[in-house]
Amino acid sequence: MHLQLNEDQKMIQESARDFAAKFVAPKAKELDETQEFPTELVGQAAEMGFMGVAVPEQYGGSGLDYVSYCCVIEEVARYCGSTSVILSVNNSLACEPLMIAGTEEQKKEWLTPLASGKKLGCFGLTEPNSGSDCGSMKTHAVRKGNDWVINGAKIWITCGTNSDTFIVFTSTDAAAGNRGITAFVMDRSTPGLSVLPMHGKMGIRASGLSELVFEEVVIPDSQRLGEENKGFKIAMNTLNSGRIGIAAQAVGISRGAFEESAKYVQQRVQFGKPISRQQSVANHIADMAVQIDAARLLTWKAASMKDHGQNYSTLSAMAKMKAGECVSWVTNKAVQVHGGYGYIKEYDVERFFRDGRICEIYEGTTEIQKLVVSRAVLG
Amino acid sequence: MSLRIYICCKQVPDVAMPFQIKEGRLVTDGLNYILNAYDASSVEEALVLKEQHGAHITLVLIGPDKAKEALRKGLAMGADDAVHLNDSAFDGSDSHAAARALAKFFADKEFDFILTGKQSQDMDMGLTGGILAHHLDLPYVTNAVGLEADPSAKKVTVKRQGDDGQEMIDVPFPCLVTCSNDMNDPRIPSLKGIMSSKKKPLELIALGDLGMDASEVGSSGSPTSLVSWAEPDQRQPGQKFEGDADELVNTLMDKLTNDAKVI
Numbered sequence: 356m357h358l359q360l361n362e363d364q365k366m367i368q369e370s371a372r373d374f375a376a377k378f379v380a381p382k383a384k385e386l387d388e389t390q391e392f393p394t395e396l397v398g399q400a401a402e403m404g405f406m407g408v409a410v411p412e413q414y415g416g417s418g419l420d421y422v423s424y425c426c427v428i429e430e431v432a433r434y435c436g437s438t439s440v441i442l443s444v445n446n447s448l449a450c451e452p453l454m455i456a457g458t459e460e461q462k463k464e465w466l467t468p469l470a471s472g473k474k475l476g477c478f479g480l481t482e483p484n485s486g487s488d489c490g491s492m493k494t495h496a497v498r499k500g501n502d503w504v505i506n507g508a509k510i511w512i513t514c515g516t517n518s519d520t521f522i523v524f525t526s527t528d529a530a531a532g533n534r535g536i537t538a539f540v541m542d543r544s545t546p547g548l549s550v551l552p553m554h555g556k557m558g559i560r561a562s563g564l565s566e567l568v569f570e571e572v573v574i575p576d577s578q579r580l581g582e583e584n585k586g587f588k589i590a591m592n593t594l595n596s597g598r599i600g601i602a603a604q605a606v607g608i609s610r611g612a613f614e615e616s617a618k619y620v621q622q623r624v625q626f627g628k629p630i631s632r633q634q635s636v637a638n639h640i641a642d643m644a645v646q647i648d649a650a651r652l653l654t655w656k657a658a659s660m661k662d663h664g665q666n667y668s669t670l671s672a673m674a675k676m677k678a679g680e681c682v683s684w685v686t687n688k689a690v691q692v693h694g695g696y697g698y699i700k701e702y703d704v705e706r707f708f709r710d711g712r713i714c715e716i717y718e719g720t721t722e723i724q725k726l727v728v729s730r731a732v733l734g
Numbered sequence: 735m736s737l738r739i740y741i742c743c744k745q746v747p748d749v750a751m752p753f754q755i756k757e758g759r760l761v762t763d764g765l766n767y768i769l770n771a772y773d774a775s776s777v778e779e780a781l782v783l784k785e786q787h788g789a790h791i792t793l794v795l796i797g798p799d800k801a802k803e804a805l806r807k808g809l810a811m812g813a814d815d816a817v818h819l820n821d822s823a824f825d826g827s828d829s830h831a832a833a834r835a836l837a838k839f840f841a842d843k844e845f846d847f848i849l850t851g852k853q854s855q856d857m858d859m860g861l862t863g864g865i866l867a868h869h870l871d872l873p874y875v876t877n878a879v880g881l882e883a884d885p886s887a888k889k890v891t892v893k894r895q896g897d898d899g900q901e902m903i904d905v906p907f908p909c910l911v912t913c914s915n916d917m918n919d920p921r922i923p924s925l926k927g928i929m930s931s932k933k934k935p936l937e938l939i940a941l942g943d944l945g946m947d948a949s950e951v952g953s954s955g956s957p958t959s960l961v962s963w964a965e966p967d968q969r970q971p972g973q974k975f976e977g978d979a980d981e982l983v984n985t986l987m988d989k990l991t992n993d994a995k996v997i
Contacts, residue, residue: 362803366810366928373922404925417925 358652360422367423371430374403383435386561387706390554392517393438393561400431400438401472406445410454414462415471421596421658425603429651432607433614436710437561439604444514444562445469447597448718449476452522452538456581456589465520465540474519479509479567480590487723489524489590490532494569496525496539503539503579505547505572511717515565516552519543523567524586531584538586540578547572558709595668596661597718598675602654605678605714606647612682612689612707613643619702620692630692639688646685650678669731675714676724682711735885736788739780740843741813742836742850742862743773743795745804749855758962769804771920772851774811776913778920780849781812783883790814794839796824796832802936809931810923816934821941826953828960829861835951836862837869838944845908847890852877852912863912873909879917 360368378399386393400406408424410416424446432439453466468474485492494507505525515521521541528535541548549568556564581589617640620631630636653674660667689704690697697704715721747753747765754761769777780791793808793816795801805816819835827835840848848870853860860876867874879900880893888907893900895914905911923931941948949955975985990997 362806363928363932366803366806366923366931367925369807370810370923370925370928377922402924403922408925418929419925423925 360426363419364423364426367419368426368430370403371405371427372433374400374405375430375434379431379438380434383438384700384703384706386435386437387558387710388700390556390560392563393435393441394517396438397441397475397517398472400442405431405442406472406475407450407466407470408446410446410450410466410470414454415467415469415473416450417470420662421599422655422662425599425606425654425658428600428603429607429610432604433611435561436559436604436608436707436713439607440559440562440601440713441475441514443597443600443604444478445472445476447600448478448593449514449518449520449522451593451596452478452580452589453540455592456538456585457540460577461540461580469520475514475517476520476522477512477514477518477563478593479512479515479521479523481509481511483508483510487720489536489587492524492526492536494523494525495529496527496537498527498576499573501576502573503576505539505569505574507569509567509569511553512565512567513559513717514563515550515567516563518550518563521548521567522580523569524590527586528584533587535584536586536590537583538580538589539574540580541572541574545572545574557712558706559713594718595671598671598724599654599657599661599667601714601718602650602657602671602674602678605675605682605711606651606654608707608711608714609643609647609650609678609682609685612686612704612711613640613647615702615704615707616640616643616689616692619696623694636692639692643685643688646681650674650681653677669728672719672724672727672731675719676721676728679715679721679724682714686711736790737783737847737883737885738845739783739789739791740840740845740848741773741776741780741791741793741808742848742866743777743793743804743808744770744851744854745795745797745801746770746854746856753965755963755965758964760963767800767803769807770851770854770856771915772853772855772913773804773808774851774920775915775917776849776851777808777811777813778918779878779881779913781921782918783881784812787883787885792817794836795819796827796835798822798825805936806928806931807923809934809936810927811921812927814934816936817939818936819939819944821939821951823941823948823952826956826959827951828956828958829857829859830865830957831951831955833862833865833869834955835941835944835946836866838946839939840866840870846883846885846888847905847908848872848910849881850910850912852914860912863910867910870910873905874911875903875905875909876912878911878913881911881913881917 404417407416408419412418469476482492496503496505523539527537547570551566553564621629623630657667657670657674686708690708696702745767748768791813793813796819850863875892877895878892879895882891892903
């Protein structure tokens, strides 16, 4: 059994680490404060090949495995939750449905520009009254000849403000619930599609959150992804792999909080010695290290199973659940060991605390992951 | 008219990581090894010259199996091919022995210039480039912070960092230049670069291929030997004084005069 990265993966990890330290780290605080989408950083990430890490080279991607993808996301998340989720959304939520269900023509037209980073994509599933229960979505598509007419609204769409390409899930048979969902791909310029920026998030504030409104949007049937009423499976399969990326993001944010904490407790002197020599503080550092390593191992295991063509849906839920809880726990302790300094924006752990929290919510809440895992265990 | 460039590289422990020394020896377990930063700058400079004039860039490295990682890094940055002088007989070579082996390698090679880091981050000797230039009887410039090549005039203009400013030095081909890490900001290999580095030629050369005897390299071929490692003395913490201005001035004068004895 090998629990080590191979030579290629180590090089990828090192490059991503150097990229994150050089380009992402200096901008992370400002991005959080201004909530401005990091267009320049995303362009630089595209030059590195980070926008379609696991997409085959023939479709503009880097053609690598999912473990490598996890390394990239973790290294970027180490410094910036916003930038890492933008990469995650494009890599998995936008590219994956096209890889899963796209025809050859659709892949060439829509996937290649996304995976090469020439265009940016997003994923519209959630609605104001339809989150975990996506079968209750109200956005609907009605077939008219060779076209579809879409009406409705999506919410919490990461990258929406700056996306060129939108993957959208609609109800095409309301009575059938999950079995009546159809997926489409569309361009930003499509008449009737409005992108409304959303502000005021607790964390990952520069990730281009938006609401999407569809008013009599007409698109041809050639932009339907997969079979009619089979969109739920596309969404779930996409989220299965997307969750691995979010788990890697959670590990990265946790690592940022941990590394800053380990540094701080060795510098902060109270009662005549660094607080790292207070057992209660040292215990927090040990607990953080163990939590992060456990979360990372589960994440890499899920990624490795995907790479080996095994059924990884339970493992991706386990990884997302574990890493999500890990980042909430670790960033909380990071604020704690920083004391008052952890409660002000001057120190990065304050941002990590806010950024990390979403990892228990988006792409399936911790509760939904527990549902997936418990069903796999109990049948 | 494209350039023919060789770059001598070394893999070194990442000096940004904490070191441990036990019983006079460096603990190598758990150390992270990287391409020497000065050599990375040499690679970057060569790549810029390649973009300007066209070039074939070959990396040359002496080291064990693991050192191949440093070659892959350079190839991932964009070098064309690599040569790995890998033989246990090279272990323990000092700068003299390493330069002797490199000189043997270069004896039948044609090139416009050889670049190498002005020193390695681990030993900081800065000797190998100079000794190699001596063996090959090449014009030699140290501590370059800029390079301009003129292939038609068959010369390179080196911007060299001196103590009192910068010197511009013309050197005819073939020559050897050692590079500072202030020269540039080495590019980070992209994913495409990393994967393409696997497909680039990497030639393995053993001691016998160079026609050398084991007594010429390694510790037996090295006039100097590393006896032991020692940690630097711990810096004493600073002292903090309190009081009004007069008291502080008096205290400070007393300390500087009587304790530090600098006044």
